[in-house]
Amino acid sequence: MRAARLIKMVLLLQSRPTMTAAELARELEVSERTVTRDAQALSEAGVPVYAERGRAGGYRLVGGYRTRLTGLGRGEAEALFLSGVPGALREMGLEDIASAARLKVSAALLPSLRDAPRTAAQRFHLDAPAWFREPAAPALLPAIADAVWDDRCVSARYRRGESEVVRELEPYGLVLKAGVWYLCARVCGTGAGTGTGAGAFRTYRIDRFVGVDVLKDRFSRDEDFDLPGFWSAQAERFARSILRAEVVLRLSGTGVRNLPYAVDPVAARDALAGVPEPDGTGWVTVTLRVESEEVAHTQLAALGPEAEVLSPATLRERFAAEAIRLTELYGRREG
Secondary structure: OHHHHHHHHHHHHHHOOOEOHHHHHHHHOOOHHHHHHHHHHHHHOOOOEEEEOOOOOEEEEOOOOOOOOOOOOHHHHHHHOOOOOHHHHHHHOOHHHHHHHHHHHHHHOOHHHOOHHHHHHOOOOOOOOOOOOOOOOOOOHHHHHHHHHHOEEEEEEEEEOOEEEEEEEEEEEEEEEOOEEEEEEEEOOOOOOOOOOOOOEEEEEHHHEEEEEEEEEEOOOOOOOOHHHHHHHHHHHHHHHOOOEEEEEEEOHHHHHHHHHHOOHHHHHHHHOOOOOOOOOOOEEEEEEEOOHHHHHHHHHHHHHHEEEEEOHHHHHHHHHHHHHHHHHHHOOOO
């Protein structure tokens, strides 16, 4: 433990011109007295750590000393690619590994480039969770993440409706979508049973897992598996699977432009594909797939007078009744 801390202290001093005892104590999560003892130990071991006293003092390395302890380990290198998603790293239990990797990279950079991580962080930031939702990391996420990194099979219990199902899975990848974690995995053939899709790739919401055992067996990863491509296809397939009803509507030019912002993007794209020429008033008629009439009412209300529902009749009557109520409401004048 102390050896790792001493190495980290050297890397910190190598990446910055001078650091105070308080700064080092904060980074190393120790007391300032421990920092003093560690600096003395490094000096006795031949590392030229110099302490400058006074208000502007601190610790620094003398004579451009460079350590060679900057080689990235495999876990650090992998975590470094996720360093733009700090919340995700923290939830998967990889925050400390990524921090060590960033420190090693900073220490290896030329002095003129050492502010690159800071300047990049001030210009780009990825905020993955959705609005209006308190993000909660699933308790089993770190164990699943470990299995994903290590290509280890898992025996998982998850909720499906009112029952629990047990599956052996090959965990290929994790996806964070709008604050919700998903596992993309292949169902193991052994013990899967008939009709369970053995050998098929599936997607599971991790917050529905109730138990996960990481097995000793490693699986051979299919090198042709493309996680971003698989997720994109699955997401589009899911979006289409819930669009079980149809609405025929007329759209103005403004309605056509705003449709993708009011309804599911996949549904909007399908509806506007090969859209016919506008009629004499500049409006077009399209068929839109929707999840339900209730959802369609909520979504299409956002288009206001730029959309006219032609069918189903029940939805058209609902909009007509609301139009009358709005006319009565806004037609009132206070005397």
